[in-house]
Amino acid sequence: xxxxANAHGDHHDVHxxxxxxxxxxxxxxxxxxxxxxxxxxxxxxxxxxxxLLGAAIVSTLIAVFGWAYEDGQMRKKAAMGGHGQAAPxxxxxxxxxxxxxxxxxxxxxxxxxxxxxxxxxxxxxxDGFQDLRIIVSPAxxxxxxxxxxxxxxxxxxxxxYEETRQTMLDIIARHTDEVVPGTVQVFxxxxxxxxxxxxxxxxxxxxxxxxxxxxxxGFMVGAGLNLFASESTGSGGGGAATxxxxxxxxxxxxxxxxxDKKEIVAGPNAEITITLVNRGRxxxxxxxxxxxxxxxxxxxxEGAIIDGGMETKVTFTTxxxxxxxxxxxxHPDQMNGTFKVVEGGxxxxxxAASGGG
Numbered sequence: 001x002x003x004x005a006n007a008h009g010d011h012h013d014v015h016x017x018x019x020x021x022x023x024x025x026x027x028x029x030x031x032x033x034x035x036x037x038x039x040x041x042x043x044x045x046x047x048x049x050x051x052l053l054g055a056a057i058v059s060t061l062i063a064v065f066g067w068a069y070e071d072g073q074m075r076k077k078a079a080m081g082g083h084g085q086a087a088p089x090x091x092x093x094x095x096x097x098x099x100x101x102x103x104x105x106x107x108x109x110x111x112x113x114x115x116x117x118x119x120x121x122x123x124x125x126x127d128g129f130q131d132l133r134i135i136v137s138p139a140x141x142x143x144x145x146x147x148x149x150x151x152x153x154x155x156x157x158x159x160x161y162e163e164t165r166q167t168m169l170d171i172i173a174r175h176t177d178e179v180v181p182g183t184v185q186v187f188x189x190x191x192x193x194x195x196x197x198x199x200x201x202x203x204x205x206x207x208x209x210x211x212x213x214x215x216x217x218g219f220m221v222g223a224g225l226n227l228f229a230s231e232s233t234g235s236g237g238g239g240a241a242t243x244x245x246x247x248x249x250x251x252x253x254x255x256x257x258x259x260d261k262k263e264i265v266a267g268p269n270a271e272i273t274i275t276l277v278n279r280g281r282x283x284x285x286x287x288x289x290x291x292x293x294x295x296x297x298x299x300x301x302e303g304a305i306i307d308g309g310m311e312t313k314v315t316f317t318t319x320x321x322x323x324x325x326x327x328x329x330x331h332p333d334q335m336n337g338t339f340k341v342v343e344g345g346x347x348x349x350x351x352a353a354s355g356g357g
Contacts, residue, residue: 022067029059090130090191091152095168098143098183104136112175116148119171123150128157143180151191158188248275249346254328254335256280262337268321270347276303277311282330286314288339289325297324297339305330318347 033056099107107113116134123129131151138144148168152158161167169186172179250272253260257280266272276286288301296302300316321341328335 025063032056095148098180254284257331257334267345267347274314281308
C-alpha cells in the first residue's frame with residue numbers, strides 16, 4: 001500500500017466536534033415528555049404522568065448542563081490546537097501483514113481478524129491502553145493488506161504489553177495458513193501529531209448506565225411531585241370548587257385517585273346531603289352501598305359522575321345503625337371507605353365533625 005503524507009500549508013486547523021451522548025439524552029427526555037402529555041390528556045389514571053414529567057425535566061436539565069460543559073471543553077481544545085500547544089505524547093505499535101488470496105472471508109469470520117478484534121477486551125484492562133484499530137485493504141485478486149494499530153498513553157504501557165501479554169504477533173503466529181510468509185512488519189512509534197481524542201471513552205455500557213440513572217432519578221422526582229400534589233389537593237388546595245366549611249363531615253374531596261375521607265359518619269333514619277368535590281383531572285363519583293359489592297344503600301345514594309373541577313350533591317335517607325360502604329364506581333379499588341351510621345351522628349347537609357379521614 002502506498003502512503004502519502006498530508007501537506008500542511010498556511011491554512012488553519014479545523015476541529016470537528018467529538019461524538020456526544022447528549023443528543024441521545026435530549027431525545028429520551030422528549031420521549032418522556034411526550035408520554036407524560038399522553039397520560040395527562042388521555043388517561044384517567046394519572047399515576048404515571050408525574051414520574052414521566054419528572055424524568056423529562058431531569059433528563060433535559062442534565063443534558064443541557066452536560067452538553068454546555070462538553071461544548072466548552074471542545075472549544076478549549078480547539079483553541080489550544082489553534083495556538084499550536086502540543087498534545088500529550090502517545091505511542092503506537094503498528095503491525096502490517098498480507099492475507100493469502102481467498103482467505104479474507106475466513107479471517108473475518110473465525111480466523112486472524114476475528115481473533116485480533118476479540119483481543120480488544122483484554123487490552124482494555126491494561127494500564128495505558130487507549131485504542132485498537134484494524135484496517136483491511138481487500139484485493140479482488142492476490143493478497144489483501146491488513147494494518148493493526150494499538151495506541152498507548154505512555155511508553156511504559158506499550159513495553160509492559162509487549163513483555164507480559166499476548167501480543168498481535170502471537171495472534172498472527174497462530175494463523176500461518178492465512179498470512180503470506182515474510183509479509184509481517186512491526187513498528188513501534190511515537191505519535192507526533194494526532195487530532196484524535198482518546199482521553200475520554202463513553203462506551204455503550206456507560207451510555208445505558210447514564211440513561212438508566214436519568215430515568216430512575218426522574219421517576220423518583222416525578223413520583224415525589226405527584227405525591228406532594230395529591231396531598232396538597234387532598235388537604236384543601238386550589239380548584240374551581242368553593243372552600244370547604246371547617247368541620248363539615250359531609251363534604252368529600254376526590255383527587256386522582258383517592259377520597260380525602262376513609263370514613264363518613266351520619267345519624268340513623270335521617271335525610272343527609274353529601275357534597276362531592278372533584279379536584280382531580282379524571283372523572284369521579286360517590287356511591288353508597290349496603291356492603292362491599294352489594295346494592296345501592298337507598299334511593300338517591302348513587303352520585304352522578306362528574307368531571308374534574310366540578311362538584312355534585314348526593315341526598316338520601318340513611319338506614320338504621322350499622323357499617324356500610326361507599327366508593328367511586330370508576331376507581332373502586334383505590335377510592336372507597338366505610339359509611340358508619342350511629343346514634344347521635346350528624347344529619348342534614350353538615351354539622352359538627354363526627355369522624356373523617
